Amino acid sequence: MTKLDYQKATFLLSAAKLSQLPPDMGVEVAFVGRSNAGKSSVLNQLTHNTKLARVSKTPGRTQHINLFVLDSTRRLVDLPGYGYAKVPPEVKENWQKTLGAYLHERDCLKGLILVMDIRHPLTEFDRNLLSWASTSNLAVHILLNKADKLNYGVIKNTEREVNEFISTFPNPVSCQIFSAMKGTGVKELREQLETWFA
Numbered sequence: 001m002t003k004l005d006y007q008k009a010t011f012l013l014s015a016a017k018l019s020q021l022p023p024d025m026g027v028e029v030a031f032v033g034r035s036n037a038g039k040s041s042v043l044n045q046l047t048h049n050t051k052l053a054r055v056s057k058t059p060g061r062t063q064h065i066n067l068f069v070l071d072s073t074r075r076l077v078d079l080p081g082y083g084y085a086k087v088p089p090e091v092k093e094n095w096q097k098t099l100g101a102y103l104h105e106r107d108c109l110k111g112l113i114l115v116m117d118i119r120h121p122l123t124e125f126d127r128n129l130l131s132w133a134s135t136s137n138l139a140v141h142i143l144l145n146k147a148d149k150l151n152y153g154v155i156k157n158t159e160r161e162v163n164e165f166i167s168t169f170p171n172p173v174s175c176q177i178f179s180a181m182k183g184t185g186v187k188e189l190r191e192q193l194e195t196w197f198a
Helices: 039-047 090-107 124-135 153-167 188-198
Strands: 012-014 027-033 065-070 073-076 109-119 140-145 173-177
Touching: 027 039, 027 090, 027 188, 039 073, 039 109, 039 140, 039 188, 065 090, 073 140, 090 109, 109 124, 109 188, 124 140, 124 173, 140 153, 153 173, 173 188
Parallel strands: 027 073, 027 109, 109 140, 140 173
Antiparallel strands: 012 065, 065 073
16 A cells, blocks of 8 residues: 555544544544643644644643545544543533544544643543453554653653553553654654554
8 A cells, every 4th residue: 555645634524423424434543632632733743734633722622523534535533632621511521422422333443543641641531541442442552742841761661651551451552652742753653554544
């Protein structure tokens, strides 16, 4: 398979519920993470398009399932952030249900890119998501984002701790260092995506 040109990613639609998604065909890889972990920034760095995904300093800005097309059969998906968000409880509850339904029911979902803030890894939300992915035998690739904010020693210690935690899961779970700010780890991320999109 020829390598995908991520710079050609284009916005397809923003869905508030599963019925608004395109047909459940092809391959989707979803980006998920706690609110303010930097999912949108990761997507923008991956595609070299600073305007692809909306970036905000306000946690919980992404409240719908946003789909971006790579080609006729492959899509990137930006899922609502879970955890803390400055929105009314009823709005938060609604999109958490939508998120759960997408993860459980979307057959074309090939893998999850779980974005964590390296300064606060393996939150309760992250652990719950990893446990769910394990029971569903869904592959997960973790990005320890915002690595530019820590020194080398702390980065390596955190990476080791996360790798020890995920080593117990039966489903494929991997981990890498990333910085959406500096572009660190983009090559490795693309290599992981290629294995799922192939």
